[in-house]
Amino acid sequence: MPIDGALLEIEDLNAWYGESHVLHGISFDLREGETLSLIGRNGAGKTTTLRAILGIVRNRKGTIRFRGEDLTAVPLHAIARRGIGYVPEERGIFASLTVAENLVLPPVVKGGGMSEEEIYRLFPNLAERRSSQGTKLSGGEQQMLAIARILRTGADVILLDEPTEGLAPVIVERIGEVMGMLKARGMTIVLVEQNFHFARKLADRYVVVEHGRGVDYFAASELDAKMAGLAEQLGV
């Protein structure tokens, strides 16, 4: 359902890993300042959608328009420069870099990002462990680091892939607080999430992904009414 003036427009997006066709024409729009949650079973194609938007999966067809510009023509390394930050599902913390080096690795792409001091104030654990090897952190700390390093860059659109996967409830709560703060700052967020309790505190709209397509679209206010059907659809 394309909307005029959307920040990011995805239309009829197809993507392949080698011969295997994974995205079958998914479409959605993202408006400035909103949080859009992609939900769906494992293997539905949520991660691939993010990877196709960023150009990590290069074998793709369809429309990806960001602020009116066709992103499919933009080289991989130039996409971040448009103000798009990525927090991958596997977190992607570098073993050969310290925590501090991991934090400052992504270059600043826009004004308005947080300073290192602000970030360390937000995540005191990271400050304590600045000189440890990145992958020596706990899973929760690595997730925070993966989010924190994007905050520094000034990116105003963030693609987050399952930030709470496999984490303890206290840490999930902490990440929820941070994301609430980002939302309050006007950040635009695409959140891939299986955890409804987490997503519902943040999401403005939902897209249900199935077999590489968007099969349902609804607003946060409709969530309760949809809940029963969704639980079955997603097998949760």
Place this chain on the structure above:
Amino acid sequence: MFCIPYVKCLPLVALYGQLLLGLINGSFYALLSLGLAVIFGMLRVINFAHGALYMLGAFVSWWLSITLGIPYWGALIFAPLAVGLVAVLIEKSMLHQMYRLDPLYGLLLTFGITQVIEGTFRYYYGASGQPYPPPPALSGPLNLGFMILPIYRAWVVVISILACLATWLLIERTRIGAYLRAATENPVLVQTFGINVPLMMTLTYAFGAALAGFAGVLAAPIYQVSPLMGTNLIIIVFAVVVAGGMGSILGAIVTGYILGLLEGLTKVFYPEASNIVIFVVMAIVLLLRPAGLFGRAA
């Protein structure tokens, strides 16, 4: 006198002399294997052309001297730059196409490039060497009391240790080095952060090549400047790299020096084996510690 029971006794001066030679060879092994390791880490290509680029460094110094009258000190800067530029051309025109292929193709391509470069030089300059004197400031001997040390050789040892340390610091302690380490681990993610990894690959290759060119300049006054000076060296450096394991920058440097020294010692006590000692060490390392002295098991 210095004795190893049942083997040999010889004057200490001779021992020091060979140890110095070993240290010098070790300097070249270290500089070259360091460049190979940096290139391999980022590009996943074993640069067979490394020996040819080293030779090129020496030849550029010699040319600069005889055609433009640019002295050694200028060559120390311009020759590595020129070699780096050649590397950029190689990477941009050919090598970058290898990244999506099996790493063996990168080895074969650079082997072919080596043949072209060395064959061309050999065609024009023959197999014999051109003399390249050390700069006046570094000529002559230095009497240390216990031995006479040619100043130039001392200089080579010192400057190459400094170059190795500087490279190590660059990679381990700077922001550019952090990009390099990160891109070695996960190039795609680093690209999504907005870092131009293809450009980094070009520059990494150029940097490794420039190190080889730098070693070539240092070598020019010690060995003659000859088209084949890098040919056998590169194979020895491969053995060094296999013995050391390419996972660690410091490992490449240390292994280079250790094997150079060991080769020097062999020249003293069992000269017949000095040509093969490094290969023997490689074989022993493969038997006892297949991943290499500083390598991580795959």
Place this chain on the structure above:
Amino acid sequence: MSILAQQSAATGELRSRLNLLTLAAGAVAALVAPFVIYPVFLMNVLCFALFASAFNLLIGFVGLLSFGHAAFFGAAAYVTAHAAKVWGLPTELAILTGALAAAALGLIVGFLAIRRQGIYFSMITLALAQMFYFICLEVPFTHGEDGIQGVPRGTFLGFVNLDNNLAFYFVVLAIVAAGHFAIWRIVHSPFGNILKAIRDNEPRAISLGYNSDSYKLRAFVLSAGLAGLAGGTNAIVFQLATLTGVQWQSSGEVILMTLLGGIGTLAGPPIGAAITIGLQTYLAAVDFPVTVLIGLIFVVCVLLFRRGVAGEILAYMRKRG
């Protein structure tokens, strides 16, 4: 090894049809050739064809790039020459001794080299071959820079006089054909299928319970022995064994022949050997450095022509159906 694997994964039927065709054409050419072309040149081509095919057994069917195969070719040349000249062994026994020596050397080199994978394997074989070169340079039995000269050709099986080039040609043809037959049998045996499984996916082959190291080592020894058969025969043809045979440049040449002809194809290496030896002979007459040309062919092959002559033909036929 995925890329090399893909290239050789031609459909079986097309392959066997094409193989039969090539075989017939090759047989006719081989029988007629010595009456048209100088037999010594042809014998050289045949020996290198076998050498390249032996090398291809590793790269094409196990996925191992040996950068030191000259050591086996050259070692066999020395041993054969020594056996024929100093020990006075009959020619066929001298050649056999050379091949066995190469296989033994292959056992040592292979044992060390298979301890590492991929690109390291290549570097190790290159380094060990270089070590062998230095040993050959030092030990008296190789006669240093002069090499072993004036090796008697003798008689084959006691009745074929090998001083007659034409007669010798057919003996070499028989030896080389036997070598190729052996390679063909190896590739199409259950053993060969396991080698290909290792090439295509080593972890999977291991998880299926195959001891991949042992298979790789056996293939390596076979390849070294066959390379030795070629080297020993070559030494008798030229009545000479020198350091040239064990130099790394020779290892490069055999790689080039295989790459040019088509890695992983059975017809490719002989085609590549014929082209390369032809070019070298031609260039010896004109003023153009051979190494530069070899390097250029390498570069062009790797950049544009990775399937080689035979691979391109196969791909073309496959496209036409």
